[in-house]
Amino acid sequence: MVFSKKIKECDLVIFGTKGDLSKRKLFPALYQLEESLKLYKNTKIIGVGRADWTQEYYKKIIKKYIKKFSYRKFKKKIWKKFSNRLYFCNIDVNKFSNFLKLKKIFKKEKKIKIYYFAIPQNTFKNIFKGLKKINYNYIQDRIILEKPIGNSLETSKKINNQVGKYFQEKQIFRIDHYLGKETILNLLSLKFSNSIFFTNWNKSTIDHIQITVAEKIGIEGRWNYFDKIGQMRDMIQNHLLQILCILTMSPPINLQSNSIRDEKLKILKSLRMINEKNVNKNTVRGQYKSGFFKNKNIPGYIDEINSIKNSNTETFVSIKVNIDNSQWHGVPFYLRTGKRLPLKHSEIVIYFKKNDFNLFNNFKKKLPLNKIVIRLEPNEGIDIFILNKIPKLDSKYELKEIKLNFDYKKTFNKCTLYNAYERLLLESFLGSQSLFVRRDEIEESWKWIDSIINAWNKKKSKLELYTAGTWGPKSSNTLLKKDGRFWNKIK
Ligand SMILES: NC(=O)c1ccc[n+]([C@@H]2O[C@H](COP(=O)([O-])OP(=O)(O)OC[C@H]3O[C@@H](n4cnc5c(N)ncnc54)[C@H](OP(=O)(O)O)[C@@H]3O)[C@@H](O)[C@H]2O)c1
Structure with missing residues (x-):
């Protein structure tokens, strides 16, 4: 384990697990971090989506993404370890009651939760509300937002205000993968x-x-x-x-x-x-x-x-x-x-x-x-x-x-030469914001x-x-x- 003992373990929740970004960038980068021994021992990776997938089918899909988009050679041993972290959670983020399903996966573990918003911006508000409903927004938790934040000063302020109601600036990781x-x-x-x-x-x-x-x-x-x-x-x-x-x-x-x-x-x-x-x-x-x-x-x-x-x-x-x-x-x-x-x-x-x-x-x-x-x-x-x-x-x-x-x-x-998503995911696990953009x-x-x-x-x-x-x-x-x-x- 490469992390300092001071740093607490975390779980990662990816909203938009079926989307283009998850497929091409996030899951391959996470698999690569697994191979580089950079993931915490007990980190769970929870994919959220509306698809009616079983856990087995979800793992099959992720395996396909990794085989197609990872720059590393697929290794059965690494995949076995990685796939044990994977959980699928069927949630339509517009239905708040669906968020209770997340609770069942987290159980009562007190790990840091990192929410990756690989999902259209118009769903953000409901995700914040859903997380609040199940009380999954502790001061230690983090959210990762993708670019672009809004499409003008006015709309970006609106999104930043929305986020700001639920999360403090030190919890917000705005990605610009460059x-x-x-x-x-x-x-x-x-x-x-x-x-x-x-x-x-x-x-x-x-x-x-x-x-x-x-x-x-x-x-x-x-x-x-x-x-x-x-x-x-x-x-x-x-x-x-x-x-x-x-x-x-x-x-x-x-x-x-x-x-x-x-x-x-x-x-x-x-x-x-x-x-x-x-x-x-x-x-x-x-x-x-x-x-x-x-x-x-x-x-x-x-x-x-x-x-x-x-x-x-x-x-x-x-x-x-x-x-x-x-x-x-x-x-x-x-x-x-x-x-x-x-x-x-x-x-x-x-x-x-x-x-x-x-x-x-x-x-x-x-x-x-x-x-x-x-x-x-x-x-x-x-x-x-x-x-x-x-x-x-x-x-x-x-x-x-x-x-x-x-x-x-x-x-x-x-x-x-690690790629940008590997580095940025790792930095977010470590809680370091230097490579993320401030409001x-x-x-x-x-x-x-x-x-x-x-x-x-x-x-x-x-x-x-x-x-x-x-x-x-x-x-x-x-x-x-x-x-x-x-x-x-x-x-
Ligand atoms: N693709 C990239 O390379 C890239 C690069 C930089 C930034 N981004 C940003 O990242 C975000 C995602 O982009 P993307 O290209 O991955 O989009 P995408 O391919 O359209 O995927 C969006 C995902 O969001 C899910 N979703 C939409 N509404 C939902 C709901 N109500 N409940 C649950 N899931 C819902 C979709 O699920 P369904 O499959 O069920 O519809 C889909 O899996 C966007 O904000 C985009 O601007 C993307």
């Missing part, structure tokens, strides 16, 4: 434990920063959900803003949850507002049309199953962001994210300012900017691009851009996002079509080109 990624966590050590980066991580040396989160997939049967949300709310409000915060925040006073979250909040509060006056200059919104990629015909967004033909929802966004504080004033941050792009790829690219004087002017007129590419996924790693003299026996200084490369898998070949962060980010979406609506901002399998609308390139810059070429 915060569980090894590469995102490493940004803290990269910046704060290396003086070569720490002293250069500001407007004096950095020219601009690009953040790309590209998805190759389209809507995957989730059109009804996505069309109401769009890429701005689905990706920028949470993942990209959280990456931006971690990347740009000042050193926290320590590594405790609130110290880190206080610093992230300062960044969110320093984001320059984008409104009707500057929205067209600073944002691009696109939607994919059908395309032909690797000999395959790809349908457009409005050709997907269950679509509405005149949908105005964006599947691509790029934004120029400014942070108005003393560290970053004048440094532009270009963010882009979209569906049906050529690759699944996430990266941060940091471009450094050029020297005022070019000593090598006779040999190379225009020196490229030094850059650091942090690959978040796939092939996690860091590349640093610098200029090097080509070795020769003459007096010429011929320069060539070369790459210093760090690859996680090669360097840490004896370590496992004020969520609300501050919605304030900024709402302003852009309202400006889009008021200005009737154009939705630019882009061909599936390309890097988005032309205007996304223009956004940088007019500043004399280009998106980093992703191969």
Whole structure:
């Protein structure tokens, strides 16, 4: 057992056990934690759902999820141990009397209870009421909420108020799975434990920063959900803003949850507002049309199953962001994210300012900017691009851009790269909130996002079509080109 003796054991209840998130992420991650010996000995995993499943059938379904979606090889011995933890509880969360069934499973054990809400937001209120009815909401218990929390400042406040009636902030774990990624966590050590980066991580040396989160997939049967949300709310409000915060925040006073979250909040509060006056200059919104990629015909967004033909929802966004504080004033941050792009790829690219004087002017007129590419996924790693003299026996200084490369898998070949859900589930068992988002962060980010979406609506901002399998609308390139810059070429 790896946990400290001080920490009490817990049970996990997953509302929405039959859903997509449980299937693809939660159960595989829990099984992987079992294999890594990270689960408490007596932890029960209780799946809640409306399906009329027997315990045996439930276990059969979970086994199927794990075999299909776990990155680890299925092992009978591990499965035997894991399956002994599994219980199914047939509850329609809209029927409060159903919650009594949970009581029977918990019996009188005094373990911490963690409730994972892998279920639509409109059911939250009834779950809170149901748990209260059976008195299963002790101060030691925790809830895990998935993103997005609401779809605007107003609706997120409503949800946060509802949750706040039943649970205190220290019991609430709001997930943004990007915060569980090894590469995102490493940004803290990269910046704060290396003086070569720490002293250069500001407007004096950095020219601009690009953040790309590209998805190759389209809507995957989730059109009804996505069309109401769009890429701005689905990706920028949470993942990209959280990456931006971690990347740009000042050193926290320590590594405790609130110290880190206080610093992230300062960044969110320093984001320059984008409104009707500057929205067209600073944002691009696109939607994919059908395309032909690797000999395959790809349908457009409005050709997907269950679509509405005149949908105005964006599947691509790029934004120029400014942070108005003393560290970053004048440094532009270009963010882009979209569906049906050529690759699944996430990266941060940091471009450094050029020297005022070019000593090598006779040999190379225009020196490229030094850059650091942090690959978040796939092939996690860091590349640093610098200029090097080509070795020769003459007096010429011929320069060539070369790459210093760090690859996680090669360097840490004896370590496992755990995935984000493994880490976040484990952190929630341990009761540590540093990798979860606080209420004020969520609300501050919605304030900024709402302003852009309202400006889009008021200005009737154009939705630019882009061909599936390309890097988005032309205007996304223009956004940088007019500043004399280009998106980093992703191969
Ligand atoms: N899927 C992802 O990768 C992902 C990523 C990030 C965040 N999220 C968030 O996670 C949540 C779940 O997403 P999802 O994609 O897993 O949704 P989903 O596939 O639609 O699953 C939702 C689950 O909720 C259950 N449910 C709905 N109403 C219920 C009720 N009255 N009583 C009991 N169970 C009920 C459904 O049960 P039935 O099967 O009985 O209908 C279903 O199992 C959403 O808030 C979503 O925004 C999902």
